[in-house]
Amino acid sequence: xxxxxxxxxxxxxxxxxxxxxxxxxxxxxxxxxxxxxxxxxxxxxxxxxxxxxxxxxxxxxxxxxxxxxxxxxxxxxxxxxxxxxxxxxxxxxxxxxxxxxxxxxxxxxxxxxxxxxxxxxxxxxxxxxxxxxxxxxxxxxxxxxxxxxxxxxxxxxxxxxxxxxxxxxxxxxxxxxxxxxxxxxxxxxxxxxxxxxxxxxxxxxxxxxxxxxxxxxxxxxxxxxxxxxxxxxxxxxxxxxxxxxxxxxx
Amino acid sequence: xxxxxxxxxxxxxxxxxxxxxxxxxxxxxxxxxxxxxxxxxxxxxxxxxxxxxxxxxxxxxxxxxxxxxxxxxxxxxxxxxxxxxxxxxxxxxxxxxxxxxxxxxxxxxxxxxxxxxxxxxxxxxxxxxxxxxxxxxxxxxxxxxxxxxxxxxxxxxxxxxxxxxxxxxxxxxxxxxxxxxxxxxxxxxxxxxxxxxxxxxxxxxxxxxxxxxxxxxxxxxxxxxxxxxxxxxxxxxxxxxxxxxxxxxxxxxxxxxxxxxxxxxxxxxxxxxxxxxxxxxxxxxxxxxxxxxxxxxxxxxxx
Numbered sequence: 001x002x003x004x005x006x007x008x009x010x011x012x013x014x015x016x017x018x019x020x021x022x023x024x025x026x027x028x029x030x031x032x033x034x035x036x037x038x039x040x041x042x043x044x045x046x047x048x049x050x051x052x053x054x055x056x057x058x059x060x061x062x063x064x065x066x067x068x069x070x071x072x073x074x075x076x077x078x079x080x081x082x083x084x085x086x087x088x089x090x091x092x093x094x095x096x097x098x099x100x101x102x103x104x105x106x107x108x109x110x111x112x113x114x115x116x117x118x119x120x121x122x123x124x125x126x127x128x129x130x131x132x133x134x135x136x137x138x139x140x141x142x143x144x145x146x147x148x149x150x151x152x153x154x155x156x157x158x159x160x161x162x163x164x165x166x167x168x169x170x171x172x173x174x175x176x177x178x179x180x181x182x183x184x185x186x187x188x189x190x191x192x193x194x195x196x197x198x199x200x201x202x203x204x205x206x207x208x209x210x211x212x213x214x215x216x217x218x219x220x221x222x223x224x225x226x227x228x229x230x231x232x233x234x235x236x237x238x239x240x241x242x243x244x245x246x247x248x249x250x
Numbered sequence: 251x252x253x254x255x256x257x258x259x260x261x262x263x264x265x266x267x268x269x270x271x272x273x274x275x276x277x278x279x280x281x282x283x284x285x286x287x288x289x290x291x292x293x294x295x296x297x298x299x300x301x302x303x304x305x306x307x308x309x310x311x312x313x314x315x316x317x318x319x320x321x322x323x324x325x326x327x328x329x330x331x332x333x334x335x336x337x338x339x340x341x342x343x344x345x346x347x348x349x350x351x352x353x354x355x356x357x358x359x360x361x362x363x364x365x366x367x368x369x370x371x372x373x374x375x376x377x378x379x380x381x382x383x384x385x386x387x388x389x390x391x392x393x394x395x396x397x398x399x400x401x402x403x404x405x406x407x408x409x410x411x412x413x414x415x416x417x418x419x420x421x422x423x424x425x426x427x428x429x430x431x432x433x434x435x436x437x438x439x440x441x442x443x444x445x446x447x448x449x450x451x452x453x454x455x456x457x458x459x460x461x462x463x464x465x466x467x468x469x470x471x472x473x474x475x476x477x478x479x480x481x482x483x484x485x486x487x488x489x490x491x492x493x494x495x496x497x498x499x500x501x502x503x504x505x506x507x508x509x510x511x512x513x514x515x516x517x518x519x520x521x522x523x524x525x526x527x528x529x530x531x532x533x534x535x536x537x538x539x540x541x542x543x544x545x546x547x548x549x550x551x552x553x
Contacts, residue, residue, distance in 0.1 A: 036520065044467060045312050046520060087283075087522070214310050214317060215519040219279040220272070221295075221321045222310035231303055231324060236279075 003082040004060060009143045013111060014076050015052070016063045018084065024061060027054050028093030029119035030208050030240040033063065034216040036085040040074040047071045048213050048235070050114040050185070051089065053121065053147070061088075062118075064143065066111040090216050091239050094119050094183050094206055100127040102180040106152075107169050107194050109135040109186030115208055117144055119183060120151040131155065133172055135190065139163035170197050179203050185210075195243035196250040205243040209234045252536035253543040254529070256290070256510050258488050259411040259436030261372050263290035263345055263511060266544055267501065267529045270492050270515030271296055271349035271375060271415070272321065276335050277342065283522035288529060291345035293375050293439075293513060294331075297365075299357040301327040311448040311457035316467025316494070317516060318446055320460040323351050323380060328361045332368065340370035347373040347413065351380055355403045362408040372410055376401065376435075379417030379442035380464075391417040391442075394429040401433040413490065416440040418470075418477055427481045427489075439490035439513060440481060441474045466516040468494040475507050482508025482549060497524070498531020505532075508549040 005017040034046035053062040067073050078084065094115070097104055104123060106116040113134055123130040130152040136142045139162035148154045155174045156164025165172050169186075170193045179201075184194045185208040198205035211223040211234040218236030225234050226247040232238065254265035268291035274280060277292045286292065304324025311318045325331075331348070339346055348365045352358040358376065365374055378391035378400055390396040401414055414430045416423055418441035427438050443464025448457040456462075474493020482489040491509030495501050496517045504512045517524045532544070541547060 042314065043312075044315060044317060044520070212308055212310055214319070214516075215273075215279075215522070217279055217282075217522065219275040219522075220310070220319065220519060221304065221324050222319055224304070224307055224309065224324070226307070231307075 001061065001084050001086055003078045003080055003084060005080060006076070006078050008076075009064075010140050012067050013143055014065055014067070015144075016065060016075065016078060018061045018063070019059050024054065024059055025089060027051050027061070027089040027118075029122055030093040030115050031089040031091045032216075032239060033061070033086045033088035034090060034213075035063075035075065037071045037074050038085070040070050043071040043074065045214055046087070046216060047075070048090075048210070048216055050208070050210075051118055052114040053118045064111060064114040064117075087216060091235055092237070094208070094240050096123070096126065097128060097181055102128065103178055104128055104130045105133055105174070105179045105182050106130055107133045107135075107182055107184040107186070109169060109190040110141065112184075112186030112190075112208075112210075113143065113148075115185050116183065117147055117151075120148060124151040131174065133157070133169050133174055135159075135169040135186070136163075168193065170194060181205070184208070191243075192248050192250050195246070195248060198243060199250065206240050207243050207246070208239045209241065210239065252533055252541055254533060254536075256488075256544060258373070258413065258490070258511060261345060261411040265290040265529050265532070266505070266511040267525055267532065268293060268345070268347075268490070268511055268513050269518060269525055270513035271377065272319075273515040273518045276331075277339050277346065278335075280518070280522055284526045287343040289344055289525045290511065290529075291347055292342075294346065294348050295325055296323045296349045296351035296377050296380065297325050297328050297331050297361065298323055298351050299328055299361045301325070301330070306459040308457060308459055309463070311463070313446070313448055313465065313467075314469060316465055316469035318448055318458060318463035318465050319443070320458045320463035322460070328364050332364060336368060336371070340368075345372055346370065347375055347411075349375045349377050349415070350404075351377040355400055358400055359403050359407045362404045366408050366410065373413055373436075374408060374410070375413045375415050375439060376404055377415050377442070379415050379419075391426070392420050394425050397426050398429040398433050401430050401435055405434040411436045413437040413439050415442055416481075417442050418473060418493075419445045423477050424480050424484050427485050431485045431487050435487060437488045437490055437510075438481060438485065439492060441470070441477050441493045444470050444473065466494070468496055468500075470494045471500060475503055478504055478509050479507040479551070495528070496520075498528045498535060501528050501532055502535055502547065505544065505547045506549070506551045508551070510548055
């Protein structure tokens with residue numbers, strides 16, 4: 001894959017766009033890629049990154065990345081034209097709703113908003129009207145808001161009240177409206193709070209997990225999560241799980 | 251094109267490149283990335299007499315030039331392997347060898363007996379060296395008497411090629427290899443992971459749920475090479491070398507140290523097609539140096 005753009009988003013995130021000389025394979029919302037980070041001496045394993053968006057017309061893959069450690073910092077230095085080795089696409093996907101009339105809420109926090117943009121674009125394409133509820137610590141942590149607005153209404157919470165409603169996503173007034181299904185991705189405590197809300201209100205809820213991985217394709221069994229039917233690999237049996245299936249104490 | 255065929259006991263391999271247990275699933279996980287028929291063999295995920303859930307998450311920590319794991323032998327048990335996995339993988343044109351794990355001699359023997367009945371499984375690898383479960387066999391693998399006892403029992407129950415995987419977490423791996431050879435093992439594979447740990451200074455907590463885990467990757471290669479060299483010059487049975495092999499050059503080093511075959515482990519996670527590339531690289535090396543057979547370089551260290 002060849003880097004076609006590297007766009008900083010605030011001080012700690014960046015958006016990478018990649019293209020390829022051949023047509024990109026079909027990618028599903030919720031799937032991820034495993035990026036090999038070269039020339040970073042402290043990085044041994046690949047870095048799993050969610051598919052943020054696929055621009056089919058431009059044959060482009062977008063990855064929204066947070067600078068966390070040496071690997072993602074190295075990725076933040078990628079320049080247009082750099083060639084990057086990645087395995088793709090990996091993992092399962094969010095499931096589409098049964099009806100285009102369903103009221104769908106996509107709840108994201110921090111860099112966890114990444115897969116929701118692609119999911120939202122496909123929902124819109126299928127005739128749904130998804131709503132997005134995006135949370136951040138403060139206004140400068142909000143990203144891609146204009147992109148999300150192309151595909152549905154956007155609701156915002158910030159912990160400090162600098163944008164949208166003050167508080168956590170689970171405190172937003174939109175949750176008082178009728179919702180048929182929730183898709184969520186973000187920090188685990190946030191997803192667990194969303195899953196608890198869904199459970200208490202009998203709403204279907206799918207969550208995309210991001211456990212630490214080695215291989216990314218179900219061989220090493222390192223990234224497991226506990227489910228009602230035992231340990232499952234987040235990489236190959238997830239990353240998306242129906243929250244009823246997870247053994248979360250919520 | 252040099253001759254890459256090797257033998258381990260009665261068993262012929264089309265080439266000396268195999269994949270290490272616990273890093274390659276049952277082979278099926280890799281078919282999107284490579285042609286399994288091109289490698290010499292596959293060592294399956296550790297298989298026990300009964301289903302095991304394995305250890306709690308987190309089970310993995312990246313470390314300098316390697317990783318720690320504490321998976322803890324998660325597997326669905328030998329009966330599930332026989333009914334559900336074996337039928338799907340048995341017809342690949344490569345040696346599929348079951349890694350037999352256990353915590354008692356009875357469990358090892360019972361699992362080996364069941365695998366002995368499978369026509370297309372020509373060998374087992376007896377894992378007496380898993381560091382990640384309380385009774386993962388390492389209790390057997392760290393003493394000559396323990397290793398001898400379990401190999402003696404399994405040898406009686408298992409009629410095909412018996413490979414014993416040795417732990418590096420011992421004072422003298424050579425004496426354990428000799429004990430295993432004396433009990434009728436056809437080969438030894440070494441090394442399993444090195445016991446290690448990783449700590450998050452910020453939270454003052456271990457990175458693994460089990461605190462300690464098994465270290466693998468290029469960081470262990472010098473230790474593995476040394477042990478393979480020591481064992482290979484002492485025992486008469488063939489040695490299968492593993493530990494941090496990332497490319498063909500690394501594999502060549504193990505042959506020079508005395509290994510008859512090699513296993514690729516952690517490298518599969520970074521490049522899932524690496525094993526086929528290593529086969530090609532070994533062939534290229536032999537051609538470039540004018541060797542006609544892989545046996546020309548086994549134990550050919552000039553020291």
